[in-house]
Amino acid sequence: MIRVKHRTYTLIPWPWRVMRWVQVPEDLEFTLYDVIQPPGRGIEVPGTPEDAARWKVAHDAYDGLLSHAEDVVRHAHGVRCRPGFMVDMRSVRLRRYDLIPGRRARSRRLFAECRTLMRAAEEAYRPVLEEIEARLAEAPADPAA
Secondary structure, eight states, rough: EEEEEEEEOOOOOOOOOHHHTTOOTTEEEEEEEEOOOSSOEEEEEEEOOHHHHHHHHHHHHHHHHHHHHHHHHHTTTTEEEETTEEEEEEEEOGGGGGGTTTTHHHHHHHHHHHHHHHHHHHHHHHHHEEEHHHHHHSSOOOOOO
């Protein structure tokens, strides 16, 4: 048996709510299944250790591609990560990016590119997602839940 945990990936909201000229698309939510070790909480799904390893590799690649696409769009909007006091990294917004002419159109184009990258990653992960969801459907209901 393999333990999986459902997770939804969405964009980090902080920089976008202070940039009034940025319109974040609403449809950037993605479903992932984290493969977790037995001591953790999760849903048990029938499968072999090879399935678990394959799902973990696919999950890590998918999560990495989603994070990369988000990092690219944040960087293009002038959001930088820097070392912070008592935290590993903190986000800093460069104000000069607010002065770029045509910033709304540029932002829409950047988010369209981000959406394209994220949807391509989603399509690569889709076979694993469908396999996990099919096994969840055939798994017996958990009486403790």
